[in-house]
Amino acid sequence: MKFSCDKNSLLTAVNKVIKGVTPRTTLPILQGILIKAYENNIKMYSTDLEIGIECTLEANIESWGNIVVSAKVFSELIRKFPEDIVYFESDDNNIINIKCGASNFTISGSNSEEFPEITEIIKEKSLVIKANILKDMLRKTSFCTAQEQTRPILTGILFEINKNQINMVALDGYRMALTKYFSEDIVLNNTEKNDFNIVIPGTTVDELTKIIDDDEKYINIFFTNNQVLFEMDNTKLISRLLEGNYMNYNAVLPKDFKTIVKVNKQMLIGGIERASLLASGKNNLIKFTINDNELIISSNSDIGKMFEKLQIELEGMLLEIAFNSRYLLEALKLIDEEEINLCFINNINPMIITPVGNDNYLYMILPVKLNN
Amino acid sequence: MKFSCDKNSLLTAVNKVIKGVTPRTTLPILQGILIKAYENNIKMYSTDLEIGIECTLEANIESWGNIVVSAKVFSELIRKFPEDIVYFESDDNNIINIKCGASNFTISGSNSEEFPEITEIIKEKSLVIKANILKDMLRKTSFCTAQEQTRPILTGILFEINKNQINMVALDGYRMALTKYFSEDIVLNNTEKNDFNIVIPGTTVDELTKIIDDDEKYINIFFTNNQVLFEMDNTKLISRLLEGNYMNYNAVLPKDFKTIVKVNKQMLIGGIERASLLASGKNNLIKFTINDNELIISSNSDIGKMFEKLQIELEGMLLEIAFNSRYLLEALKLIDEEEINLCFINNINPMIITPVGNDNYLYMILPVKLNN
Numbered sequence: 001m002k003f004s005c006d007k008n009s010l011l012t013a014v015n016k017v018i019k020g021v022t023p024r025t026t027l028p029i030l031q032g033i034l035i036k037a038y039e040n041n042i043k044m045y046s047t048d049l050e051i052g053i054e055c056t057l058e059a060n061i062e063s064w065g066n067i068v069v070s071a072k073v074f075s076e077l078i079r080k081f082p083e084d085i086v087y088f089e090s091d092d093n094n095i096i097n098i099k100c101g102a103s104n105f106t107i108s109g110s111n112s113e114e115f116p117e118i119t120e121i122i123k124e125k126s127l128v129i130k131a132n133i134l135k136d137m138l139r140k141t142s143f144c145t146a147q148e149q150t151r152p153i154l155t156g157i158l159f160e161i162n163k164n165q166i167n168m169v170a171l172d173g174y175r176m177a178l179t180k181y182f183s184e185d186i187v188l189n190n191t192e193k194n195d196f197n198i199v200i201p202g203t204t205v206d207e208l209t210k211i212i213d214d215d216e217k218y219i220n221i222f223f224t225n226n227q228v229l230f231e232m233d234n235t236k237l238i239s240r241l242l243e244g245n246y247m248n249y250n251a252v253l254p255k256d257f258k259t260i261v262k263v264n265k266q267m268l269i270g271g272i273e274r275a276s277l278l279a280s281g282k283n284n285l286i287k288f289t290i291n292d293n294e295l296i297i298s299s300n301s302d303i304g305k306m307f308e309k310l311q312i313e314l315e316g317m318l319l320e321i322a323f324n325s326r327y328l329l330e331a332l333k334l335i336d337e338e339e340i341n342l343c344f345i346n347n348i349n350p351m352i353i354t355p356v357g358n359d360n361y362l363y364m365i366l367p368v369k370l371n372n
Numbered sequence: 373m374k375f376s377c378d379k380n381s382l383l384t385a386v387n388k389v390i391k392g393v394t395p396r397t398t399l400p401i402l403q404g405i406l407i408k409a410y411e412n413n414i415k416m417y418s419t420d421l422e423i424g425i426e427c428t429l430e431a432n433i434e435s436w437g438n439i440v441v442s443a444k445v446f447s448e449l450i451r452k453f454p455e456d457i458v459y460f461e462s463d464d465n466n467i468i469n470i471k472c473g474a475s476n477f478t479i480s481g482s483n484s485e486e487f488p489e490i491t492e493i494i495k496e497k498s499l500v501i502k503a504n505i506l507k508d509m510l511r512k513t514s515f516c517t518a519q520e521q522t523r524p525i526l527t528g529i530l531f532e533i534n535k536n537q538i539n540m541v542a543l544d545g546y547r548m549a550l551t552k553y554f555s556e557d558i559v560l561n562n563t564e565k566n567d568f569n570i571v572i573p574g575t576t577v578d579e580l581t582k583i584i585d586d587d588e589k590y591i592n593i594f595f596t597n598n599q600v601l602f603e604m605d606n607t608k609l610i611s612r613l614l615e616g617n618y619m620n621y622n623a624v625l626p627k628d629f630k631t632i633v634k635v636n637k638q639m640l641i642g643g644i645e646r647a648s649l650l651a652s653g654k655n656n657l658i659k660f661t662i663n664d665n666e667l668i669i670s671s672n673s674d675i676g677k678m679f680e681k682l683q684i685e686l687e688g689m690l691l692e693i694a695f696n697s698r699y700l701l702e703a704l705k706l707i708d709e710e711e712i713n714l715c716f717i718n719n720i721n722p723m724i725i726t727p728v729g730n731d732n733y734l735y736m737i738l739p740v741k742l743n744n
Contacts, residue, residue, distance in 0.1 A: 108675070278477070
């Protein structure tokens with residue numbers, strides 16, 4: 001096997017494919033990257049048996065072949081190379097020689113036959129979505145996935161696909177994020193049904209958002225009953241799906257609000273950040289007191305106490321309610337809009353946060369019980 | 373005590389003075405900052421009993437007084453405040469009220485009498501030096517101070533002051549850095565002697581380089597037998613000196629070189645970085661083979677082996693010698709010049725690195741014994 005290619009193209013590809021390599025594995029071969037050189041392409045592949053990432057790049061192939069190379073060594077080496085052509089060659093004993101500029105490296109590779117077979121997904125049902133939309137929706141939802149394995153299905157993100165609309169939902173029992181997107185751009189192919197629900201593992205989504213390039217235009221999503229494939233220009237990510245039925249989240253969405261507060265998002269974030277300096281306990285408890293024209297944020301701990309008054313527009317009843325400040329901040333910082341609505345029923349039921357003038361994003365958060 | 377001042381000026385000062393606060397202390401009051409409000413200034417002071425930092429800033433003082441406030445709480449709070457005027461007030465029970473924008477904080481302070489007394493240094497002997505020169509010299513030397521306490525004097529930096537010249541030296545038994553500066557700008561005051569040696573603790577130098585602002589012009593250095601004071605525009609740093617005699621470093625400086633290699637610094641750094649990927653053992657051993665017109669950098673480990681050839685200008689004998697790659701890189705990255713000389717006697721004696729055309733910086737490094 002023998003090829004040469006540009007250092008920077010190789011580095012870009014290695015940086016993506018290395019995200020599929022897990023440092024903790026009982027199968028040492030999985031700490032490697034499988035490199036295949038055929039025709040005029042190199043394909044690089046990594047997997048942790050749950051997720052697989054494949055990158056393709058053009059190269060000058062002198063002789064075809066496959067080999068597995070340590071992901072850590074190979075990526076560090078390419079990173080440190082000068083900006084020049086990289087010459088890669090391996091012999092029958094899996095000895096690899098890599099040259100670039102004045103550098104000459106000889107390292108040992110592994111036999112490609114030891115590498116687990118790459119499962120090809122049946123390209124049946126598919127969906128096309130703009131890359132930047134997908135990335136934004138995932139970013140605004142994925143932080144709400146459950147971290148504990150008590151209900152494994154909640155460690156994933158629900159993709160609710162319905163003709164030209166896609167909803168993404170994540171919830172962990174304390175909070176929920178919901179993003180919606182409707183567009184003629186979304187096209188469902190090769191399917192007689194118009195709606196599908198799939199649940200994608202949170203870890204898959206984390207890796208996916210890292211490898212979607214800013215210049216990526218569209219992403220093809222292929223799915224079967226238990227697998228999903230995200231296909232980009234030169235990169236593919238394949239993952240298992242989580243099995244089981246996702247919670248009926250619509251049933252827990254509060255309605256008939258008694259208090260609606262319109263407030264400037266940035267001012268609210270500032271106030272909560274300051275209040276969280278004196279937030280108490282592992283709940284990071286801070287309090288909202290909603291008066292006629294003002295929202296008073298307050299907190300107190302062993303260190304001291306604080307309050308801060310924000311101007312608001314109030315519709316409905318006065319209210320006193322407490323929250324975990326971390327949950328509030330994580331959600332608010334992901335909202336692009338300047339103004340938001342906070343919607344309450346009372347101080348026991350969940351609050352809903354929505355950006356003013358954008359119905360496509362909704363954040364729900366359970367209050368913390370007040371001690372008094 | 374009552375004052376108000378601009379948030380940003382306060383933050384700048386707090387960020388400096390907090391560098392004198394040690395999180396690990398058996399004296400809880402030292403986790404605080406002493407704030408003094410007198411006339412039209414606030415002075416803030418921190419100390420770990422070895423180093424003291426004082427910052428002065430203009431403020432609108434309504435009533436004079438002293439108080440100690442938790443450094444962690446106070447700095448986080450000021451950092452999170454909006455860009456506005458900060459109003460600070462404390463009562464006789466050391467209850468502090470701080471307002472900024474819409475925020476209102478109440479925290480507990482401590483009695484300033486519990487804070488260790490601030491030792492005033494006798495402003496006797498002094499030296500003036502340009503701030504950017506001092507910072508650069510310290511940066512290029514301090515990384516060579518000994519980390520172990522086996523010979524405490526070596527954990528400091530030697531300041532050799534001789535009329536219009538100042539030398540700084542640090543060495544740890546494996547390597548040494550020496551920077552020199554000669555200038556009419558250096559002025560020794562109030563002293564009949566023309567030369568002084570003082571040894572400043574490495575930790576002091578670390579803090580000092582962090583608090584020297586880029587717009588600082590000159591620094592006054594006052595020193596006695598056991599203390600040193602660095603006086604900047606609004607900031608003072610006071611520290612004890614290390615006691616004892618520093619090593620006679622001139623005696624260990626090699627002379628009469630048999631091999632002198634002139635090489636491009638950036639190419640050498642690149643080659644050593646790549647070689648260090650396969651450097652072996654805790655010594656990070658890499659090898660230099662010096663031929664007629666080339667320097668071959670090579671290394672090998674369990675993972676593989678590499679070599680890289682660099683063009684050089686050689687004066688003198690051929691040589692094979694090995695080094696700890698980390699020591700080489702740390703020094704080379706601090707050299708500003710493009711070309712450097714590597715000077716050798718043989719493969720047992722230390723090597724000298726100097727920038728071509730700059731006699732004011734010198735780096736010495738002991739070779740590692742080759743196994744063959």
